[in-house]
Amino acid sequence: MMKFYTSVFTILILVGCSESPAPQKMNQPTPSTVVRAPTPGEWKAALLGTYEESKVRDQGDGVTNFMAKFAGVPAGIDPQAMGTRDAFRKLRIYHAGFSVNVVTGVKAYISVPDNKRAILFISPYYWGKDGWLFMNKISIMVDGDVVFEKDLKDVSRETQGVGVSERADFIVNSAEISALRAINNATSVIVRLSGDKGYVNLTKGKKKGQIDSNGYFVSDIQSAIAIYDVIELAIKEHCPPQQN
Numbered sequence: 001m002m003k004f005y006t007s008v009f010t011i012l013i014l015v016g017c018s019e020s021p022a023p024q025k026m027n028q029p030t031p032s033t034v035v036r037a038p039t040p041g042e043w044k045a046a047l048l049g050t051y052e053e054s055k056v057r058d059q060g061d062g063v064t065n066f067m068a069k070f071a072g073v074p075a076g077i078d079p080q081a082m083g084t085r086d087a088f089r090k091l092r093i094y095h096a097g098f099s100v101n102v103v104t105g106v107k108a109y110i111s112v113p114d115n116k117r118a119i120l121f122i123s124p125y126y127w128g129k130d131g132w133l134f135m136n137k138i139s140i141m142v143d144g145d146v147v148f149e150k151d152l153k154d155v156s157r158e159t160q161g162v163g164v165s166e167r168a169d170f171i172v173n174s175a176e177i178s179a180l181r182a183i184n185n186a187t188s189v190i191v192r193l194s195g196d197k198g199y200v201n202l203t204k205g206k207k208k209g210q211i212d213s214n215g216y217f218v219s220d221i222q223s224a225i226a227i228y229d230v231i232e233l234a235i236k237e238h239c240p241p242q243q244n
Helices: 002-018 040-048 174-180 213-235
Strands: 051-058 063-070 080-086 091-096 105-113 119-128 135-142 145-151 156-160 163-167 189-195 198-201
Touching: 040 213, 063 213, 080 213, 091 213, 105 213, 119 135, 119 189, 119 213, 145 174, 174 213, 189 213
Parallel strands: none
Antiparallel strands: 051 063, 063 080, 080 091, 091 105, 105 119, 119 163, 135 145, 135 189, 156 163, 189 198
16 A cells, blocks of 8 residues: 555655646846937047048137038039138037128028038128118018018127118028028029118129129028038937946
8 A cells, every 4th residue: 555655645746747837038138229328529520521621720718710612512503611710618609601690691601510410600780881771680682572580689889980880790591591591593682781770681793893792692501501401411320428
């Protein structure tokens, strides 16, 4: 009898062992893909790779001036800009056309802070020998339609020689850039600067001795937008994380 119980006990142990479920394989967590953040060096290389520098002039005060010729600008549009690097402000500025204000006009330039995206600026400028305009608005008409209007804030005013000057600088947003893309050499463009004392339109150089400030604006805004596009395409994926 003892042998019987011993045999049964042995069988139960063997059966129990044979019927034990196989150990479950645990699902191993998939290692997450680590995306490496862009570095300041990569951002700088991407920006400087968009143009060739020439006529570099170190001013000795942390500011360097140069000419920049951009690649990838559409044919018929000026690919050159007057560049400034201010090491103290950690900033580069690219002026389309002539950057110095001489007569009433509208300038365009691109500001690129270190390790950040490009910003397009427009700068209306009024000069008058007969008194202030108290400029407060810019309007741009293309082929009979007003495509751009902007109220001007923080307008600087000062006396200059025998006259007075007024200037504003403002950021152009993406929707406004899209509207300004309507401007090309085949369009009819009128630019008006309005103020408390009336308004002036940019001159078209049709009178003897008159500067074609309207024509300069048409050329400069096309150049500025094209250069802005080239810079943005190059650096937008290379901006390092910003420190608070």
